[in-house]
Amino acid sequence: MNYKLAILVISLLPFTSCAPKIFQDNFNGNSLNMDHWSYEEGDGCPNLCGWGNNELQIYDREYVKVEDGNLVITAVKKGERYFSGKINTKNKIEFQYGSIEVRAKLATAKGFWPALWMLGADVNEVGWPASGEIDIMEYVGKEPGVVFTTLHTPISHGNTVNTKKSKIEGIEDGFHIFKADWSKDNIKFYVDEVLLYTFVPKEYDEKHYPFRKPFYFLINLAVGGNLGGAVVDDYALPQKLYVDYIKVTKL
Secondary structure, three states, rough: OOOOHHHHHHOOOOOOOOOOOOEEEOOOOOOOOOOEEEEOEEOOOOHHHHHOOOOOEEEOOOHHEEEEEEEEEEEEEEEEEEEEEEEEOOOEEEEEEEEEEEEOOOOOOOOOEEEEEEEOOOHHHOOOOOOOOEEEEEOOOOOOEEEEEEEHHHHHHOOEEEEEEEEEEOOOOEEEEEEEEEEEOEEEEOOOOOOEEEEOOOOOOOOOOOOOOOEEEOOOOOOOOEOOOOOOOOOOEEEEEEEEEEEEEOO
C-alpha cells in the first residue's frame, strides 16, 4: 500500500481505543456544546491587538458553526475587514497528559492560518510563554504541503525554537488525523499515525518543560499575521476549517 493510500484508509477508519477516555467532542447536533467550549471574540485589543501576531481578522461567534457532524470555522471578508472564529475550553475542559487526536480538514489558501493548539491553564496568572504552548498543528497557505508542530517555552522566550516543519503529501486533501502524545517526559506529534517530531527537553524544569500541569484547547482560523503572511488570497474566500472530532485518552 502506498503512503497516500495508507493515509486515506487511516483517515476513514472509525476511532477505536481501549484506553480510558478523558474528553471527547464529536460535534454532533446543530450547536456548539457550551459545557465544553467558549468563544473568543474581537481583535485582541487593547491588551493583545492582532492577537500578538499582527493578525488581520476579527473573531466573531457568527463564524463558528456545527454542521453535519463537524465544527466549521469560516473566514470571510466584509469591506476591508476579515472575520473568522476562535473557540477554547478554558475553565471547562483542562487536563494533564494524554493522547490527543483531532480529525480535521484544513483551510489552505494563501494567507490563512488554521491552528489546533493548547495553552497552560495558568496563562492568566503567569503570562505567556511561562504558561507553555503546545501547537498540535499549524498550517499556513504560503507554504503548501507543510504542517508545523511546535512547543513554546520560557527558555525560548516565545521564539519558535522547538519546532518541526513536515512536508506531507496530500495534506490539503480531505480530512487528516493530527495527534499529540503528551507525557510528563516528552511530547510526540503525528499526522495520520506517522510520527513527525518528538520533543524531549534538555532539563525538566519550568523554563524548559512547562508541560507538567493542566492545559486547555484552542481552535481557530487566523488571517495574515507573522506566520500567516502579508499576502492574503481574497479570491479564495470564504475559507473553512472543519473539525470532525477531538478526543483525548490516557496514554
